[in-house]
Amino acid sequence: xxxxxxxxxxxxxxxxxxxxxxxxxxxxxxxxxxxxxxxxxxxxxxxxxxxxxxxxxxxxxxxxxxxxxxxxxxxxxxxxxxxxxxxxxxxxxxxxxxxxxxxxxxxxxxxxxxxxxxxxxxxxxxxxxxxxxxxxxxxxxxxxxxxxxxxxxxxxxxxxxxxxxxxxxxxxxxxxxxxxxxxxxxxxxxxxxxxxxxxxxxxxxxxxxxxxxxxxxxxxxxxxxxxxxxxxxxxxxxxxxxxxx
Amino acid sequence: xxxxxxxxxxxxxxxxxxxxxxxxxxxxxxxxxxxxxxxxxxxxxxxxxxxxxxxxxxxxxxxxxxxxxxxxxxxxxxxxxxxxxxxxxxxxxxxxxxxxxxxxxxxxxxxxxxxxxxxxxxxxxxxxxxxxxxxxxxxxxxxxxxxxxxxxxxxxxxxxxxxxxxxxxxxxxxxxxxxxxxxxxxxxxxxxxxxxxxxxxxxxxxxxxxxxxxxxxxxxxxxxxxxxxxxxxxxxxxxxxxxxx
DNA sequence: CCCCCTGTGTGCGTTTTCGCACACACAAAC
DNA sequence: GTTTGTGTGTGCGAAAACGCACACAGGGGG
Numbered sequence: 001x002x003x004x005x006x007x008x009x010x011x012x013x014x015x016x017x018x019x020x021x022x023x024x025x026x027x028x029x030x031x032x033x034x035x036x037x038x039x040x041x042x043x044x045x046x047x048x049x050x051x052x053x054x055x056x057x058x059x060x061x062x063x064x065x066x067x068x069x070x071x072x073x074x075x076x077x078x079x080x081x082x083x084x085x086x087x088x089x090x091x092x093x094x095x096x097x098x099x100x101x102x103x104x105x106x107x108x109x110x111x112x113x114x115x116x117x118x119x120x121x122x123x124x125x126x127x128x129x130x131x132x133x134x135x136x137x138x139x140x141x142x143x144x145x146x147x148x149x150x151x152x153x154x155x156x157x158x159x160x161x162x163x164x165x166x167x168x169x170x171x172x173x174x175x176x177x178x179x180x181x182x183x184x185x186x187x188x189x190x191x192x193x194x195x196x197x198x199x200x201x202x203x204x205x206x207x208x209x210x211x212x213x214x215x216x217x218x219x220x221x222x223x224x225x226x227x228x229x230x231x232x233x234x235x236x237x238x239x240x241x242x243x244x245x
Numbered sequence: 246x247x248x249x250x251x252x253x254x255x256x257x258x259x260x261x262x263x264x265x266x267x268x269x270x271x272x273x274x275x276x277x278x279x280x281x282x283x284x285x286x287x288x289x290x291x292x293x294x295x296x297x298x299x300x301x302x303x304x305x306x307x308x309x310x311x312x313x314x315x316x317x318x319x320x321x322x323x324x325x326x327x328x329x330x331x332x333x334x335x336x337x338x339x340x341x342x343x344x345x346x347x348x349x350x351x352x353x354x355x356x357x358x359x360x361x362x363x364x365x366x367x368x369x370x371x372x373x374x375x376x377x378x379x380x381x382x383x384x385x386x387x388x389x390x391x392x393x394x395x396x397x398x399x400x401x402x403x404x405x406x407x408x409x410x411x412x413x414x415x416x417x418x419x420x421x422x423x424x425x426x427x428x429x430x431x432x433x434x435x436x437x438x439x440x441x442x443x444x445x446x447x448x449x450x451x452x453x454x455x456x457x458x459x460x461x462x463x464x465x466x467x468x469x470x471x472x473x474x475x476x477x478x479x480x481x482x483x484x485x486x487x488x489x490x
Numbered sequence: 491c492c493c494c495c496t497g498t499g500t501g502c503g504t505t506t507t508c509g510c511a512c513a514c515a516c517a518a519a520c
Numbered sequence: 521g522t523t524t525g526t527g528t529g530t531g532c533g534a535a536a537a538c539g540c541a542c543a544c545a546g547g548g549g550g
Contacts, residue, residue, distance in 0.1 A: 072392045072393055074385040094378075095382060096385065121366065129333075133336040134336075136339075137339065137340060140319040140388075143385075143391055144309045146392040150506075174528090187508090206515080207526090227340055396536080451498070
């Protein structure tokens with residue numbers, strides 16, 4: 001039996017929320033809530049996936065770890081999506097680490113249950129594939145942005161991606177953490193964050209960045225951000241961006 | 246009726262070649278050969294996809310074009326895969342341009358036929374999804390490589406990716422073309438190519454780069470290359486790399 | 491045969507980011 | 521209230537790429 005409040009919690013995840021009632025009810029019976037602390041590693045590179053996760057309030061970062069220990073984020077999953085696409089794509093695993101970037105909750109689902117639901121075809125199957133395409137666009141734009149844009153622009157993009165997936169304007173994250181995500185030096189992040197602070201867009205205080213002027217950030221960000229949002233909007237029927245929501 | 250030689254030509258594409266006989270024969274009836282010149286644009290960003298393509302000897306580049314005209318490659322498709330995954334992923338289109346990076350041939354298939362085959366589920370459906378996951382890994386490593394590695398390493402990676410997808414050691418491409426793919430200056434490519442030439446790995450002559458020492462290139466390349474190859478190998482049952490083949 | 495076009499080589503100064511070294515600063519713990 | 525740690529500010533020189541300018545070179549077409 002599913003506790004009544006699970007339904008409300010689960011609907012915080014846009015993917016689940018966009019399911020027709022019938023499918024939603026069925027999927028719901030396979031879901032159970034979990035919560036995670038900052039830094040928790042959900043999948044290690046190459047791990048077999050026992051569960052997939054539909055974030056409700058947490059944000060998960062997909063990272064690649066180089067042999068020399070350097071890291072770079074390739075994408076981010078929040079209440080817009082699902083962690084564990086490799087399972088239904090047929091690979092069972094990926095060469096990436098999945099780590100909690102912002103503490104919070106998710107609904108988890110057993111790998112076997114997800115595979116069974118996916119195999120049924122239909123709405124859920126198609127929704128997962130469309131989400132995967134949106135994620136591909138996000139990863140693609142990360143590649144482009146890494147190549148062509150300044151650290152400051154990338155920081156804006158990253159802050160907006162996080163802000164979109166949170167209820168609060170307070171992002172609990174150190175410059176050091178962000179530098180690992182962006183694959184740059186910590187000092188570089190500090191410098192860029194200072195510039196944004198001077199312009200009144202954000203406030204930097206030990207361990208948290210507060211978004212003060214969301215519109216200002218959107219003006220400062222590169223086109224990569226809106227390209228990704230437009231695709232989420234087009235493919236999943238609603239934008240994840242707070243602006244477009 | 247399908248000409249007899251179509252079958253042999255089609256099998257140059259690894260994806261088609263790995264289909265069981267029954268599926269292969271059925272798919273084959275939907276395929277017809279085409280050939281393309283260098284620079285031909287198959288899809289423009291946002292275009293509706295009328296056909297998908299299974300390259301046999303051509304190589305296709307997936308590019309993002311910035312508003313200011315700057316370009317960067319996000320992935321490459323050759324005889325290892327299929328161009329047009331957005332079709333079965335449910336998006337019908339992507340924000341990228343697909344352009345011929347190396348002249349040659351492909352088998353084309355009508356969008357509607359592909360969708361119908363995909364919807365049947367089964368082997369073809371699963372194969373396309375596994376290929377898509379391999380492509381995701383390729384795009385992911387492009388993002389990582391763009392962030393963390395030197396131009397010279399990236400050039401090595403790019404040359405190997407091309408070499409893997411060609412029969413010849415002669416890559417017909419100018420430094421300028423490569424610079425557009427890598428999203429860097431033409432001069433930067435010239436400089437990096439000179440260094441590789443000095444080390445005897447390649448030979449640079451007006452408009453073509455000849456691979457002289459494949460093993461040497463593999464020693465010079467970053468880990469990104471082997472990560473992608475390992476995934477292709479794992480997901481699709483054989484490596485695309487000439488080394489692993 | 492010479493011209494012209496495209497592709498390549500080279501040389502600047504400039505900008506961005508890096509790598510390292512440290513000083514400072516806040517907050518919880520003792 | 522002092523200590524201890526973690527997070528942030530700052531200042532170099534070095535390295536990698538950039539933007540621009542232009543010289544040269546090969547090869548096909550007039």
